[in-house]
Each structure stands twice: as structure tokens, then as C-alpha cells.
Amino acid sequence: MVERYAILPCNGIDKKAGRLSGEIAISICEKCGSGEKPGGGSEILCPVFYRVSDKKYNATAAENPLIVIDGCPTRCASKLAAEKGLKISKKINVTEEARDKNFELEAGLRISEGDKRFCDKVASDALENAPKNEGGTGAAEFDIEFDYETYNKDKFIFRLPKNPGFLFNENDCWAYVVGNRARIGVTDFVQKSLSDILYFFPPDIGARIDQFGEAGSVESAKAVVELISPVSGKVAAINAALEQNPEFINENPYEKGWIAEIELADLESDRELLIGYEKYFEIMKKKVDEFHV
Amino acid sequence: MSETTFMGVEREKIDWKPTIDYAKCDYCMECVKFCPHKVFEVRENEAIKLVVKNPNNCVVFCRACSKTCGPDALSFPDKNETTQKIKQIRKEMEGNG
Secondary structure, three states: OOOOOEEEEOOOOOOHHHHHHHHHHHHHHHHOOOOOOOOOOOEEOOHHHHHHOOHHHHHHHHHOOEEEEEOOOOOHHHHHHHHOOOOEEEEEEHHHHHHHOOOOOOOOOOOOHHHHHHHHHHHHHHHHHOOOOOOOOOOOOOOOOOOEEEEEEOOEEEEEEOOOOEEEOOOOEEEEEEOOEEEEEEOHHHHHHHOOEEEEEOOOOOOEEOOOOEEEEEEEOOOEEEEEOOOOEEEEEEOOHHHHOOHHHHHOOOOOOOOEEEEEOOHHHHHOOOEOHHHHHHHHHHHHHHHOO | OOOOEEOOEEHHHOOOOOEEOOOOOOOOOHHHHHOOOOOEEEOOOOOOOEEEOOHHHOOOOOOHHHHOOOOOOEEOOOHHHHHHHHHHHHHHHHHHO
């Protein structure tokens, strides 16, 4: 079994339940499979580090189903997740689990063999009913509404989604990663440069696409523009609605105007040549300024 | 004005430009009309009427002009090789930084 989660334990070091939250996190990770396998490998988010720096964990937390593990009813991990605006897929409360499983939490802070068996059981139970994020056949669940930064130029408004799961290439295409899949599409810069999009030519489902390979194209009265894929992988789905309604790309190229879903082949390698929203926003502004001169 | 860098790498260090196969090109000039980056130049009074004048204006990984080419006379470098080259240059830059 290879699944991938972001796991946020409270990791409270001064209480047994907090100590066990960390142990359960490790146990879940071990059960999820190796991080060396594509799509495998969950990641534990250190709450102490996450509190002082968003950068390291934001993408992991946004791209994978999040399991939050609280030790006690103070719910420090849940509160941290809320502060960071994260969507929680599964919650575990160690104190409640112990009560439900008739397990007595001992006073000391050392973790005993009995504690380890308890943690292992909690981890197994959690994975059994946690939302799955497996690749292949099952479609990933993509959000359909995003928060936008905008750049106004004359009467035109250029939007860019700020959500951490978004990655961009300098060819004005985006990928929104969830688990081992990504939706891809063009940015507002492309659709506004083209004006009314009249035709949509999708990539073939099942086709393998390299990073920066062509993943379909769109055509307006002005020009044909190909979507230069930010990620490598296999085309798992296309947005069939665009064949009848290519104008969806003009209306919102990040939401109902998405082009295709890619089963990711090697996101870590692809990332080397991708940028986040902040960097792309600067590039887009420059292109907009030059385009309209 | 064109981009001077791509992914932080100086544009002139990246080999990405169209190559015209003059055996196929019929000088329809569709590519010239299409490309907004002035990569091509028309030379009406010369034997070779179309040249790649500004290769570094070409948007890295863009192959759109080749779609307008009826006789299929435009070709581009291998994008995987280009990708690897860019990654290599970036690594060297990190090393020097």
C-alpha cells in the first residue's frame, strides 16, 4: 500500500498523550510505504518549526490529505492547522482513542512497548478510514474555487491563484497538485492575450507527456497557443466541457477552464523548473506591461 | 522587449530556436506573421528570403510557429536535452553562488 499524507501531530513533549501523538505519526508514515516510490511517502510536519516558518510545509500540507493528531483536549495541532488555513481530512485525539480502546495512559513520559502497540493500532485504524489519495484509477479531489491576487492594467484584470498547491512555469501555464495528480491549464495572461477562445484541442487521454511537452492547445481568432505542460506524467483526464464551451477558459482558466489532469511521473524533478505564485506574479506583471505597451 | 532570462538562466545560454529547413520552406511567411517576438526576419530581395534573426527572442519551449507551417519546415531542439541543460546550468550557478 502506498498512500501519501501530511501528518501534523501536536508532539507535546511534556505529556504522555503528546509524546504518543508523535509516535502515531511515525507509525502512519511507516505504514504508508516508502518515500522513494513515486507517489509514496507521507511527511510529518513538525509543529514547532511550522509555527515559525510556513515555507517548508505549506505545499505538503496543501497537496496531501492532512491527518491531525492531538494529544489532549487542548487540541494544539488542530488549532495550528486552523491558523494555517489547512483543510483537515482526518483527526485523531490520543486521549479519546485511549478511552475508546480502554488503554491506560501512564504517567511517565517514556514510551513503553505497550504504548507502541497502542500507537500502532491507532495508526492502522486511522488509515483504514482516512480519505484515500491514491493515484491511478481514482480521481483526485480538486478544489474548484481559489483565492486570487489581481493585477489591473487598463480595463483588464489579470488573476492569479494564491493557493499553495499551484505551480507555474515561465510559459504561462499552471499545475495544481493534489496527491499524485495535477490539474493543468493556462494562466489569465494567455487567455487575455488570445481574447475569445474558439477552439480547444485536448491532449489524448493516456498519452505520456514530458515536462514542457505539449498538452493540448487553444485557438482564438488571433492565434493558436499550446499548453506547455509544467509537469511530466500521463494524461488521466481532460476537461471535456471545454469542447463545447471553450469560453470557460476565458471565464476562469484556473477553475472551470482547466485543461487536463496528469498522473504525475516525477514531481520532485519537475519542481526544479517550476515557480510558485509569488515569482510568477512578478513575471506575469512584467509580461502584461510589455504586452500592452 | 524580450525576456533576458528563463528560470534564472541567461537566455543566450539556452539553445532554443526554430531551424528552417530551406528544402521544405515555401516562404509563405505564416511563421513571421504569427510570431510576436520578432524571431524571424524577411529578406525580400535575397535568395534566402527568411532567416532566424533573433534566436534569443524565441520563448524557451514554445513551438507555436511550427503549427502555422504548412510544409513542416520548422524544427526545434530536443526539449528533454534543453531541460537537462537548464538544470545543469542552474546547478552550476548555485555552486558558484
